[in-house]
Amino acid sequence: MTRSGTAPVAYKAERDGILMARRAPSLINMGDTLAVIADVVERLEA
Amino acid sequence: MTLQPNQLRPSPISATVDFDADGVQHGFLKLPISTDESAWGAVMIPVTVVKNGEGPTALLTGGNHGDEYEGITSLLKLSSTLKAEDVTGRVIIVPCMNTPAVMAGKRTSPMDKGNLNRSFPGDPNGTVTSQIADYFTRVLVPMSDVVLDLHSGGRTLDILPFGASHVLDDKAQQQAALEGAKAFGAPYAMVMFELDAEKLFDTACERQGKVFVATELGGGGTSTPQSIAIAERGVRNFLIHYGLVEGSVEMPEGGQMYLDMPDASCYVQSQHSGVLELLVALGDEVKKGQTIAYATI
Ligand SMILES: [Zn+2]
Numbered sequence: 001m002t003r004s005g006t007a008p009v010a011y012k013a014e015r016d017g018i019l020m021a022r023r024a025p026s027l028i029n030m031g032d033t034l035a036v037i038a039d040v041v042e043r044l045e046a
Numbered sequence: 047m048t049l050q051p052n053q054l055r056p057s058p059i060s061a062t063v064d065f066d067a068d069g070v071q072h073g074f075l076k077l078p079i080s081t082d083e084s085a086w087g088a089v090m091i092p093v094t095v096v097k098n099g100e101g102p103t104a105l106l107t108g109g110n111h112g113d114e115y116e117g118i119t120s121l122l123k124l125s126s127t128l129k130a131e132d133v134t135g136r137v138i139i140v141p142c143m144n145t146p147a148v149m150a151g152k153r154t155s156p157m158d159k160g161n162l163n164r165s166f167p168g169d170p171n172g173t174v175t176s177q178i179a180d181y182f183t184r185v186l187v188p189m190s191d192v193v194l195d196l197h198s199g200g201r202t203l204d205i206l207p208f209g210a211s212h213v214l215d216d217k218a219q220q221q222a223a224l225e226g227a228k229a230f231g232a233p234y235a236m237v238m239f240e241l242d243a244e245k246l247f248d249t250a251c252e253r254q255g256k257v258f259v260a261t262e263l264g265g266g267g268t269s270t271p272q273s274i275a276i277a278e279r280g281v282r283n284f285l286i287h288y289g290l291v292e293g294s295v296e297m298p299e300g301g302q303m304y305l306d307m308p309d310a311s312c313y314v315q316s317q318h319s320g321v322l323e324l325l326v327a328l329g330d331e332v333k334k335g336q337t338i339a340y341a342t343i
Binding site: 001002004006008009010011012013014015016017018019020021022023024025026027028029030031032033034035036037038039040041043044045046 | 072126129199202203204205206208217221222223228234235237238262265266267290303304305306307308311312313314315316317318319320321322323324326327328329330331332333335336339340341342343
């Protein structure tokens with residue numbers, strides 16, 4: 001953003017699941033939650 | 047009145063409604079403030095009480111964050127339509143918990159920068175936001191049996207629509223909340239892992255043994271026809287499920303998908319400043335190790 005010629009940095013999922021939440025604005029700062037991945041489960045029990 | 051050391055004074059907030067009276071009442075929770083604009087002023091938090099005889103009490107809240115519109119919109123509408131004869135017990139509706147934040151269209155209050163949902167249990171001698179939290183903790187929550195707190199993503203997040211409960215030590219309480227989260231009838235139901243639960247409204251309610259259901263219903267600082275429909279159906283389902291309103295719970299046509307968040311590895315957080323490019327859309331399947339986003343720095 002501040003200089004050209006720099007390759008983007010990849011962010012990887014740390015688990016299987018579905019994309020449950022994403023950051024809305026495209027501008028990001030350090031510490032922002034970019035994505036949240038949730039497990040899809042057959043049953044939910046207490 | 048003499049206070050013992052460590053004993054909290056009563057909340058400075060007073061209600062213009064009588065929580066024990068039958069019928070429909072619209073009024074305010076009034077918190078005295080003294081500012082440049084109003085020396086003897088008050089923060090006025092709208093409240094509606096709908097009571098009909100004996101029965102459980104449901105507390106319905108929106109605007110805990112001021113830029114999350116499904117709860118604010120659906121509860122303001124419900125407050126103008128719910129009739130006493132439709133209810134068994136008592137429904138307390140607070141569509142704009144953090145009214146100053148709602149009026150500013152922001153997550154936090156312009157009066158003290160307070161994030162209400164990070165201010166619990168609150169303090170009667172604290173900031174405006176902390177005083178609001180304290181009133182809920184010590185006055186409204188103790189009156190309630192079941193609590194539904196409607197959140198969305200706000201301006202900085204977009205979230206799948208779900209009803210959520212938490213993992214609790216008391217398994218009967220956890221089961222009752224989980225059943226409510228499912229019965230809300232959003233396309234997804236979820237057991238949620240919070241990054242830091244200590245100061246949430248959720249935790250203040252759960253520690254009093256209350257059945258607490260939260261939602262996330264979209265985001266981006268706006269609402270959609272779909273998200274409002276999910277919110278309105280969900281509030282109605284919640285009241286039916288817990289026996290306050292008659293009818294049958296309506297579940298989504300395509301069925302409900304169950305989601306679990308076991309730990310903090312669900313959260314992908316930025317270590318850069320720059321421009322975000324997400325490579326997957328909400329609801330898409332992802333695999334461990336898959337590149338899901340780029341930060342162009
Ligand atoms: Zn929120």
